Amino acid sequence: PLRNNPGSQTISNWFKIEKYEDAYKMVYCPSVCNYCNYPCSDIGIYQDQYGNPLALTSEPYKVQFQRVQS
Structure with a gap:
């Protein structure tokens, strides 16, 4: 992976999909930035007056994934 170069070209290093209980979860984990010291965080749904972003x-x-029949 690219390191110390946060930007659109390294977006694949910002997010992870991890096994969680009987499904999976999405995690924001900007590992491209060594000097940022930003901890990984779970991605969830936030409910407010504008919806559920x-x-x-x-x-x-x-989240669960389903195989596509070909």
Whole structure:
């Protein structure tokens, strides 16, 4: 991975999909920035008057994947 170069060309290093209980969760983890010391955070749903946008939360949003029949 590219290091110390946060930007659009390194976006694949910002997010991870990790096993979580019986499903998966999305994690924001900007590992491209060694000097930022930013901890990884779960991505969940934040409810406010504007809807339910995704946000960094302490409660991850569980996702499941389904195989596509070809």
